[in-house]
Amino acid sequence: MRLISRVLNKIEFRVASLVFLILAFVPVLEILTRLFFNNGIKGAESYVSHAVIWVAFLAGMIASKEKAHLSLTSGRDLFKGSLAVFSTSLSRILSGGICFGLTFSALSFILIGFDPTQMVGLIPIRFVALIIPLGFMVMGLRFFYIDEKKMVTTPIILITILLGLFLGIPSMTNMLYSLLPDPPLFIDSLSMLYYDFFHYAAYPMIFLLLLSTISGTPIFILLGGLAFFLFSRDWGSLEIIPNEAYNLLTSSSVPAIPLFTLTGFILSESKAGERLVRLFKSLFGGLPGGMAVMAVVVSAFFTTFTGASGVTILAMGGLLSYMLHESGDYKEGFIKGLLTSSGSIGLLFPPSLPIIMYAVMAQISVKDMFLGGLIPGLILVLSLATMGIVASFHKKRNSSFNGSEILPALKDATGEIFLPVLILSGYFGGFFTLVETGAVSVVYSLLLEGLIHRDIKRSDLSRIMQKSLPIIGGILMILAVSKGLSYYLIDAEVPQALTSFVRNSISSKLVFLIILNIILLLTGCLMDIYSAILVVGPLVIPMGELFGIHPVQLGIIFLANLQLGYLTPPVGMNLFLASYRFETPLVEIYKKVFPFLMVLLVMVLLITYVPWFSLAFLGIQG
Known part of the structure; x- marks a missing residue:
């Protein structure tokens, strides 16, 4: 298991570094071709803007592995003993569950929001955007790890997965409606039950989420969770959160x-x-x-x-x-x-x-x-x-x-x-x-x-990337999810x-x-x-x-x-x-x-x- 984890970590880091270098060198090539040939690279802006999505979520995954996401940890030492265990467990359950809920909403967004024929150059846009749910899923899984050698207890894992599945009910319903001509009748009832629950439970869930920040819940989870619970309370479309993340990360200035x-x-x-x-x-x-x-x-x-x-x-x-x-x-x-x-x-x-x-x-x-x-x-x-x-x-x-x-x-x-x-x-x-x-x-x-x-030296580039990617991931993840909360506040x-x-x-x-x-x-x-x-x-x-x-x-x-x-x-x-x-x-x-x-x-x-x-x-x- 550890061998598989190390191999995946290396692949993740190298892909992130490669995409980052593409992000840096494509605009420079664009300048040179414009200077010498009076014509830039076709589709360069689209390649760059979508490369940022991959940099953001791969770096976010790395930040999760390194426990480098920015959090409000000033009160972490307020709790001792069993109370500290409870607060830390609550933080992990909510963080993982929200990430899994965002995974489902991102999958639904990709399925509903993009036409299968849409392309980024020669690459299908759905494939490019797939890094969004993949990133949320991996970040959610990494909340199960206390460190590289130790995982949280099985009950916490099960509760987190169940919470994630529950938070994913509206998005799974939307996916079934888009994939099946005649979805089962109980799907609508399940979705209604979800929204009825959050009509009353949204504010208690928000209170628990705010409480969990004392134990180190990352700020991007806090902002994403607030958006998720508030949209759920008002029967809003949860696909808006990944949609706003996509719109922000592909905007012209963010790279x-x-x-x-x-x-x-x-x-x-x-x-x-x-x-x-x-x-x-x-x-x-x-x-x-x-x-x-x-x-x-x-x-x-x-x-x-x-x-x-x-x-x-x-x-x-x-x-x-x-x-x-x-x-x-x-x-x-x-x-x-x-x-x-x-x-x-x-x-x-x-x-x-x-x-x-x-x-x-x-x-x-x-x-x-x-x-x-x-x-x-x-x-x-x-x-x-x-x-x-x-x-x-x-x-x-x-x-x-x-x-x-x-x-x-x-x-x-x-x-x-x-x-x-x-x-x-x-x-x-x-x-x-x-x-x-x-x-x-x-x-x-x-x-x-x-x-x-x-x-x-060439070997130092890897060290620089290892230091910079967690910081970049932390910043871009906060930007991505906070745009959804901003959308809710304006709406x-x-x-x-x-x-x-x-x-x-x-x-x-x-x-x-x-x-x-x-x-x-x-x-x-x-x-x-x-x-x-x-x-x-x-x-x-x-x-x-x-x-x-x-x-x-x-x-x-x-x-x-x-x-x-x-x-x-x-x-x-x-x-x-x-x-x-x-x-x-x-x-x-x-x-x-x-x-x-x-x-x-x-x-x-x-x-x-x-x-x-x-x-x-x-x-x-x-």
């Missing part, structure tokens, strides 16, 4: 998310960080606070590309911490606070993945959102850099500026410095689409770090109801913005930024329109507050990651981060209440 994420991992796994540190140290190291400026700029650079601030803390925290210690300018507590806070400030710079995702959700220009984030992002960087400069004033400096180191350091880091220039000029200059820009960044990074600097007219409530309760734009700041900070503290964009975003946008807030400004306010939520006690994600990375008690991290949190909060309020910062590059006064 850029895994591509830029992979770029970030290539850079973080090479010695790019060391070269950038050397360069900025040569530029700023002899100045008061220069090493802090270096740390903030390097952190922002890596967060911009990975889209995951925690990756910056984990990948660069050790090196930057060492460099700051060596400077002798800062105490250990200040260093931990600075690096933890710097881990999220790059999310407002292009090619930030949250900005791309928000623009897709809000149906506004990605370019406008990129432009809108430049000044606010710079404000946040400068605020932390200024804190570093002020904190160094009391130190007597032993080193002076040494210009002889700049040119050698610049020569070594030219490739990394040129990457943002290539991205910005290629995309804003209209030479590349957003997805092509992401593909170019992957290929450029591979050539730079593999052939020129030779930091990355149930929740945004309209909230807008009506706000219209009747709040007359001042200033008061609305204050309340919005508070809500978004709490949201950023409790939810990851990607699910918050798709679930909370549609609720906030109509209210922003009500008060005449420009869509780009609202987007920057939204993202700036959410990234600050990563630092907000008690459960801001970066606080936990910093505690892990620096081997420091969480309460101590709270204390060290607090001054930086207060400064960043003031800056976020400034961004919120001064529209010019977000709209200046758009030529709008605000």
